[in-house]
Amino acid sequence: MERFLKRYQGMIVTNDKQRGVGLIEVLVSLVILAVGLLSVATLHTSIIGNSNDNKAKNEAIIIAQSRIEALRNFSNGINTTDEFEAAFVVVDKGNSTNITGINAAFTRTESIADANSAKSITVYVKWNDNHSDAQEVSIDSSIAWQKPRSVGDLSSEASEPLIPSATGRARLGDGTLTLAELNAAITTGAAKATDDGMFLYDSLDGQYRLVDKDRTIVLTLIDACDLAGGNCTDFVKISGRVYIDNATQSSLTTGDVFIQASDAAFCQQYYLDSDGNAQELLPVANSDMKTPNNDYTYYNYTCYLGGGWHGNIGIILSGGITQKDKVCQGDPTSLDAFADPVIAARRVYRGMLHKEDGNGDIIVDANQQPIYYSIGVADALVLPAAGDAGHDFIISSLNINDTEGFKCKSEGIMVRDDSYYSRADLEYNTPPGTTPGKLFEGIPTDFFCLNQNADYIDSFDDTVFSMDASCPFDPSDPPSIRHVISGKVLVNTDLSIDSDIAAITVNTSDGSGNCVIAAFTKPSSTQYSLSYKCDVYDWGTGWDGYIQLNTDYSIMACDHYREAYNTITNDISAGDNICNIGDVLTVTGAVVVNGTKVLTSATTDDNGGQCVVASDGASYACNSDLLATGVQWSGRLTFQTNGSKLCISDPVLPVGSVGTFAIVDGASSTAWIDLMNVDKGNLVLALEVIQNNGNCP
Structure with missing residues (x-):
């Protein structure tokens, strides 16, 4: 015992000949270790809790969206306005x-209110989070009833195949x-990883999961x-990116933004790390989700769907989309007005079919309106x-009242410094280019017409239905009535230019597929004649827009390149557009805008010439009157902005031309260029709008 006590005491009181750890030191170490383990456990629990809360929020949004879509589908079976009113009874957080x-127990309620001829629907989903705190998300929508033409028409033709439903050939969920x-x-090999963090699984029962x-x-x-061959068709995949404009949405995080598709669909949200590998989306963005100058935060998404699906893919914010939240879509670099940016929180995907009578005309209803049928996407x-x-x-x-798409450019949203990068530039960290909005070049607008490519359309019976190469309107927002504007293009020439005449097209401001030109005729040896008809659509207040003639303006001059119309409420005749063949000078150019300051007008002092400015003020086109053979053009082009100074670059003269020019610019919102002795052909002239205290380059 004495020996034991001495050894024990030697552990407590050490000297130069003794080594060991004292009891107090052991106890202190244990306390520090315990505190450290507790902190790690607390952190781990917090991370797991936050992850579960995000999953629960996402699930709640899906539940709310699914209810909205179910109510929309429920309205499809309604045949009268009385049935519509009975089905959607006004209620405040009822039902x-x-x-x-999977991640929580939810309670779903809904409010239904009258909104003129429609119903305003709000679906609420509540649950308790990881800390037992009450949470709620809500989604708003409007549902209107309109007698469904396709259902009514097909119900009387039981022998014909029905077009697949909007849901497509996919179904939500199937266990774990x-x-x-x-x-x-x-x-x-029955399951394989995707490049966005998911798995595709063939369970050998005919289904693909x-x-x-x-x-x-x-x-x-x-x-x-x-089942016999083991081959599977794939899911439909629609993918893109969600960008947050940090200048105007500085408090919005990636955890607040959700991408959602209608009906049976699943949208995977993820980001790519510096090695290009897909990672689970973080609630707060890291450096891999920032553009070089931090102008935008972004992540990737892929929505999985079944063949036959048509519907919407859009943005949902966890706190709800307010009137100030604006989602931009479209191409800010395009010179095509149909591709210009728009403001909309969702993008519609749909194809449109029709039936034709024995003369090849579209079959119409009792009100002489064309009957169209929706069709979805092709398998895989x-x-x-x-x-x-x-x-x-x-x-x-x-601002609340900023609803026009040009605001996406004029307010800088789609043309910030980082927009000069192309998508590939961001991925490979190469220097940006010189085009504002390059990052968003080619982005579709809020309606993606599947007709643009026959491979995009689901299968249908082509002995019953026909398909045009474009859609006449967005079928998710159908007009109340169609009007027809008809007219003629008369081309005066004694030359044989059949191929040039056959290349002439006409379109409306609504799109490129709304006009039909009959085969040209030649009523005399000195004139070609083309008749056209354009469908324009009236949403109840008349149609406003223009009809545009597209031809080679380097060889002909016409009465009008673009003719505007206001409040069209019935069928009208546009009269004749007279064109003459000969030598013409065309002047075209892009305009570098400065915020809301854009080009507003372009004019020529050529009495027979004309100029047209694009609707967004970012481009223009002018052409001269016919030039006599061998004669050069001289004249003045004058340009006007809506308040800022205007600069004119040196022109790029037509090939072989030795003309001269004089520019007066940089002093006010008006600038002009005098062209002297310029040959026929195309002259390129770029403009730039600058600050009033700036100087032209």
Whole structure:
């Protein structure tokens, strides 16, 4: 015992000959270790809790969106306005339904209010988060009833095949795989990883399944696999990016933004790390989700759907979209007015079919309105197609009344410094270019017409239905009535230019596919004649827009390149547009705008010439009157902005031309150029709007 006590005491009181750890030191170390382990456990619990809360929020949004879509689908079975009113009774947070979710227990309620001829719907979903605090999300929408032409028409033609429903051939959910099941499927090749963090799983029962990282089957493709051959068709995939404009949405985080598709669909949100690998989306962006100058925060998405689907893909914010939240879509670099930016929180995907009578005319209803039928996407379609721009969204904040798409450019949203990068530049960290908005070049507007490519359209019976190469309007917002504007293009010449005449097209400001030109005739040896008809659509207040003649203006001059119309409420005749063949000088150019300051007018002192400025003030085109053979053109072009100084660059003269010029610019909002002895052909003249205290280059 004495020896033991001495050894014990030697552990406590050490000297130069003794080594060891004292009891007090041991106890202190244990306390420090315990505190450290507790901190790690607390951090781990917090991370898990936050992750679960985000999943619960996402699930709540999906529940609310699904209810909105269910109500829309429910309205399809309604045949009268009385049935519509009876089905959508006004209620305030009623129709309570308890839903046991994957990440929480939810309670769903809904409010229905009258909104003129429509119903305003708000769906609320409540749950308790990881800290037992009450949480809620809500989604607003409007539902209107209109007698569905396709349903009414097809119901009387039972012998004809029905067009597939909007839901397509996918269904939500189908259980969960165990870790062993997933690993075994990966080993045998029955499951494979996607490049966005998901798994595609063939369970050899004819169905094809989409599985998330938690092994939950989120989407099932019905009858997708050939049981005999083992071959499967794939899901439809539509992908793009979501950008947050940091200048106007500085407090919005990636965790507040959700991408959602209608009906049976699943949208995977992720970002690519510096090595190009897909990572789970973070609630707060890291450096991999920032553009070089921090102008935009962004992430990627892929929405998985079934063949036959048509519907919407759009943005949902966790706090709801306010009137100041504006989502920009479209191409800010395009000179095509149909591709200009628009403000809309969702993008519509749909194709349109019609039937024709024995004369090849579209069959109309009792009110003489064309009957169109919606059709969805083809099996395994991938959008964007190779080489095309992503189906992106740019989230900003603007004034409540800022609803016009040009605000996406004039307020700087789509033309900030980082917009000069192309998408590839961002990925490979190469220097930006010189085009504002290059990052968003080619982005579709808020309606993606599947008719533009026959491979995009689901299969249909072509002995019953026909398809044009474009859609006459956005079928998600159908007009109340169609009007027809008809006219003629008369080309005076004694030359034989059949191919040039056949290349002439006409379009309206609504799109490129709304006009039909009959085969040209030649009523005399000195004149060609082309008749056209354009469909324009009236949403109840008349149609406003223009009809544009597209031809080679380097060889002909016409009465008008573009003719404007206001408040068209019936069918009208546009009269004749007279064109004469000969030598013409055309002047075209792009305009570098300065915020809201744009080009507003362009004029020529040539009595027979004309100029047209694009609707966004970012480009223009002028042409002279006919030039006598061998005669050069001299004259003045005058340009006007809406308040800022205007600069004119040196012109790029037509090939072989030795003309001269004199420019007066940089002093006010008006500038002009005098051209002397310029040959026929195309002259390129760029303009730039600058600050009033600036100087021209």
